[in-house]
Amino acid sequence: MRKYGLTLLILSSLFSFSHGFDALKMMQKALEREKQNKDGTQSPLPFNPLKQGNNEQTPIDTSCKVMLDNTPKNSLANETAKNVLKGAATGAIIGGLLSRDRGKGAIIGAITGAGVAVAYSALKTKHLQPESPKDTAKRLGYDPSMGELLNFELLPSEVKSYKRGEYADIVLRISLLTPEALQKKDNQKDELIPIWVNSYLVKDGGILYPLSSESYYLIPGTSALPYYLPICDEIKPGNYKLRFQITGLGREVSREVDFRVSSK
């Protein structure tokens, strides 16, 4: 038992350390890309590849292209799996260190850590989890006599502040309900509803500068569309307002989100 526990301890320590190298790898990747550009082997980036003031390079590439290529987006299944591994690894280390019988402690710690990680993931990604038509109807006080319903929440609801190199994470929680969806049996196929998301940057004077128009097929209930906007070199410090307009089911709903980009 002790032998297995120690092996687990070593493996989990290695796993934790390997994650620490992620930032270094990203920086190395960015520098390699920059070198390739100078050699003329790749097409130039649309934005400044690296900030170079007084012949000094910034430690991490925050060019828009690099940030877009390295988006931290992950599917919920992968996110949960990663968290479980991290939780089990951390649990094993702590359990192994605290227990007299290190092997047994590491195993108990790993199991506890994984359990905590599952609970933590569920809580952390609650806003990204889909919701069934019944649960959505209950939450919104929907009645089939109201006809079709389109609504959405725009998260975060408070004004958040981001620094260069970070991503402004915005989530659209879109609720779609039809009277038929509530009567659907489990063996019936889901109804597909087309929706369009128009996004705008709102500038002074209320002028809307279109970002883009995207269309998706969603099923009734609540679905989440996550966005990670890169706060990269071209994004100057200041206040920003985005408007999201969703059209579908013969309806149109608009919501706005504000965020701040700080200088440091």
Next chain:
Amino acid sequence: MKWILGLALSSLLTLLMLSSISFTQEHEEGDKKVDEIVEKANSTLRKYGLKEANVQLSPEGRLVLTGVFDTYDEFLYALMLMNIHFGFDKIKPIYDNRLAVIKKTPTELCFPYVVAGQECPYGRFTIQKKIGPAEKRTTSKKYALVIGVYKFADEKIPKVPGADEDAKAFAEYLKKNGYETKLLINEQATINNVRQAISDLYSKVQDGDTLVVFAASHGAPVDESGEVGIVLYDSGAISSERYCKVEQIVKDLYSDAAIKMCTLVKNGLSIREHIVNTFADKKVNLVVLLDACYSGDALKSYVGLGLPYEVATTEEYEKALRHAPNLGIVTTAASGNRMAWGGPMDGEFRQRLLAFSEGTPRVIRLDGSAALERDSAGARAIAVERKATAKKAQDTNTSSSHGVFTAFLLEALSKSDNSLARAYELSKDDINYVSEFLCKQAQTRGKIAKCPPGGQNPMLFRVRMEDYNFGR
């Protein structure tokens, strides 16, 4: 007594064991089949360069796409591949963020560009709106935007004979009927000019007004979902290599749609995005007429099952288009998988063409080359007139042809008291007949491989209007 009970119990146990073995075998066979399908699907995705995409089986027994997709277009492309190989019923065509990741959405890609005050190379052009109260009027007005593009800035894009003439003719017709008309033809129909015209109209139109949008040009997909846009003077055409590769496997089944998907248009006019969505917050009566190839797919994203090669029926479009705000009635020259034809439609040519068809059995008449041989006098007359028209066009460097759709619709409008639905009913058979004839001629000359039966198939969707009368 005990041995009877024992025997009964052992028989029961044997039966249970046997049934469980057979159930397990069936289950294993089912699992094996599912595994084979999943494996085949995954290897197909790899073959077409989607390295991080996978499929898995959903609880309802359909395949669901999982993994990492660079863009939503890539996700749609994966859906199309799965659809070709396994059939639409086997695929769940939704993006599920629990299982799949779309790394870069157009909003994320465009955000840095728009903040920097630059045009986003990843987005389609959209109209800037200024929010504010509009001046109130008590009477309604009629406005029209008419676009026709015969030649393009990019000379690699083939000319569209008659598109400019169609636009002029339709603008004239609208002006006679009291429309404040903005006409943009050829070099005038640039992206910026069209954008400006739409912005001007947006600031002018008020609740209760009518807005007619007519466009004649090439029709090509604006994105990989297959929704068709109008190619403008300075639009760019992008050869979509991967769809052309897909064409290799679908050419017998979906030839027209695959050809359509081979070329995407950059900075084209999207009817949904730039017209319907732009005017969504105005209670206008929107009437759209399109004379372009594949124009039946101009609003296809409103149809829930719209993948690149799928074409919905008029009924399906009407049902789905109820979600389109303010859209009144739409007429298109062709269905989503058909090319729209044009030629020297003026005067005598059309008379001869129609006279040529009279008295000849349809089954032979539709076979272009055979019909030409049967009635050589009629065929010669058409050939002579075509040459004369082509020479005239060359001499004046303008287009002197007309789109079959516009030519016949305009004529039918004059015969049907300016009623759009009636004119459509009056003209659609002629449009189909003449377009099929022109296609067969092109096929005889080796310019097109295959002509679909039945002509270009014009469409009319009644969304919030049973009919529209241009004269009232």
